[in-house]
């Protein structure tokens with residue numbers, strides 16, 4: 001609703017032009033307004049009233065009411081100039097309602113700051129506003145509406161509601177409880193066009209509202225942060241909070257804070273509101289340098305710090321994870337078996353032992369986890385992937401053999417991995433067992449046994465007889481105590497994949513060891529480019545379990561594909577997130593592979609020749625299949641260990657599973673050999689392989705596999721020729737015969753055969769090489785003449801024998817070339 005300028009001017013007895021120019025000056029009408037018939041928005045009525053109302057008693061009177069806060073202007077009690085303004089009954093009712101609402105709000109404002117309000121408010125029109133303190137004891141009287149009530153009839157619905165003013169704003173009409181400072185009537189009203197200065201503007205945006213503030217909202221680690229600089233303007237703040245400004249205003253009112261859309265609120269209030277709506281405030285004051293936005297690393301670091309703090313609160317002891325390493329045949333497997341048999345965890349007896357890559361036993365009511373893939377291949381592979389699942393390494397040394405090359409290798413791996421080391425001297429029962437010699441060797445390697453003044457716990461055992469097992473386990477537990485192994489079982493699960501395989505019925509399976517948190521059926525986990533929704537979990541006895549706490553090895557079902565042993569896994573929010581993360585990782589790996597392939601190549605001549613040589617070099621191509629992922633890795637390691645300058649080895653594929661017809665079809669074009677390790681063949685594979693000329697070799701012992709592959713590689717080379725001496729004879733006489741001459745000889749070594757290759761040697765010089773065409777014993781032909789006997793020998797095509805010559809008989813053997 002609005003009134004025309006001349007009408008307003010008339011009301012205040014002011015020249016319309018004067019009124020127009022003042023309105024323009026205040027920005028209440030457009031600067032180019034020329035006509036006094038133009039209208040003025042009712043939102044300015046209050047300001048106009050403040051400026052032009054006379055100090056004399058107003059034509060509007062509000063009957064004072066004893067309950068001051070309810071200083072509601074009863075329209076019925078307002079004396080209106082007769083005949084000027086006509087209101088319908090509904091209008092009056094509405095005005096009543098609105099007035100009541102405003103009064104209620106005003107009461108709330110007053111009650112927030114005032115204990116008892118003065119009983120009466122006489123809304124005398126004050127010529128100029130006496131700025132009210134924030135704790136204005138009285139709600140502002142409904143001045144503006146009654147003032148404009150006499151406005152011309154075309155103001156169909158005059159601004160009726162006596163709006164309460166925000167306590168922070170000047171309360172122009174409210175009588176101060178003490179004495180309102182006398183204000184000169186003509187004092188010009190200088191309302192800053194700023195929003196906060198317009199007491200009634202809190203429900204109407206001011207035309208001169210400040211430009212949109214620089215509030216920005218960011219999200220870091222799931223927390224929404226509003227970055228802003230004061231002043232905190234209600235409207236902008238509402239936008240940042242995602243609220244309608246009116247909603248925020250009403251929330252402010254609930255807090256007894258009355259602010260218009262364009263007013264500012266203080267930081268404490270903003271903080272409370274932000275908190276209520278789940279935001280954090282980042283307030284930058286002037287002069288403060290804007291802190292750089294946190295980097296993803298920073299966010300990650302903060303998250304990790306949080307996780308660490310969380311862990312510290314919930315740390316609980318966890319069982320040690322032990323690996324057994326040592327030289328071949330020193331008894332690693334026997335020791336693992338002995339430990340397992342002797343110490344089945346209570347209540348688990350009767351379960352069927354499953355090889356899942358790790359098992360857990362109980363000793364003295366405490367659990368110990370053993371990785372049951374003996375040897376260091378799996379261990380090193382895990383380390384290569386950055387996984388350090390092992391706490392203690394037990395180095396097995398046979399008491400009769402002592403330290404051997406692989407013992408040293410295993411020792412180096414354990415030391416590199418910085419795991420706690422213990423030595424089990426095995427085979428103490430065999431003849432020739434020498435514990436002291438082993439200890440001596442330990443000392444030489446700077447791993448002095450405890451009882452020799454060093455730090456390395458050394459336990460003599462006889463795995464095959466089960467002797468010393470208890471002591472070994474006790475020592476392991478003692479070592480675990482020293483290490484103070486702890487983990488937070490309450491965290492989200494994370495850990496390491498120990499082994500994986502593909503089961504025909506159940507799909508990919510993987511044994512994992514939880515390192516932190518507890519893994520539960522139903523959890524979603526991600527492991528590099530693989531993910532799983534845990535459908536079921538089994539322990540090493542094949543028993544179904546629902547939860548796996550830290551250090552517990554479990555076989556997990558529900559994988560999208562076979563994860564790599566040694567890779568780390570972690571639980572995430574849900575399957576969708578797991579799948580997304582796995583996809584991202586797959587994409588990243590592919591990209592990495594593509595960019596590596598596209599990397600500039602060495603184009604030097606040397607490189608060119610090296611390439612030509614490489615092309616010419618023979619290559620043995622291998623398609624590898626194995627029962628479990630751990631074995632694939634182990635076999636691959638063995639194969640990669642075969643080095644040759646003459647033949648190279650190319651593993652076309654290395655997968656878990658049985659040998660299938662597909663493998664044959666894949667191997668055929670590249671003439672690859674299929675190598676199976678501990679795995680079977682699909683029906684019909686043999687026939688298909690024969691048809692395509694594909695060789696399949698199966699092994700159960702890894703060293704045999706290595707040897708055979710070496711042979712196959714060597715077979716690709718041209719064989720080496722080796723002379724095999726069969727016999728020798730000395731020429732004593734030369735006899736003429738019909739066709740030439742025969743050498744009369746004494747066989748001095750081996751034997752001489754007819755048809756064999758021989759050479760005639762005179763001193764160091766070879767006179768002739770050819771076949772033995774004639775071999776006679778006396779006058780008879782002979783096939784073979786042995787050492788010590790005389791005979792006649794003639795080589796086809798040669799007659800130049802002389803007494804004293806030597807006839808050497810030999811054969812050329814083809815032997816496999818060496819790599």
Ligand SMILES: Nc1nc2c(ncn2[C@@H]2O[C@H](COP(=O)(O)OP(=O)(O)OP(=O)(O)O)[C@@H](O)[C@H]2O)c(=O)[nH]1
Nearest residue numbers: 327328329330331332333334426427430462463464
């Ligand atoms: N007398 C005796 N023989 C043992 C003992 N421990 C193991 N053996 C024998 O030593 C041989 C090798 O034992 P394994 O347990 O297979 O040794 P390993 O280190 O696992 O061997 P690889 O798996 O080939 O590396 C087997 O014939 C065992 O019977 C022991 O305490 N006393």
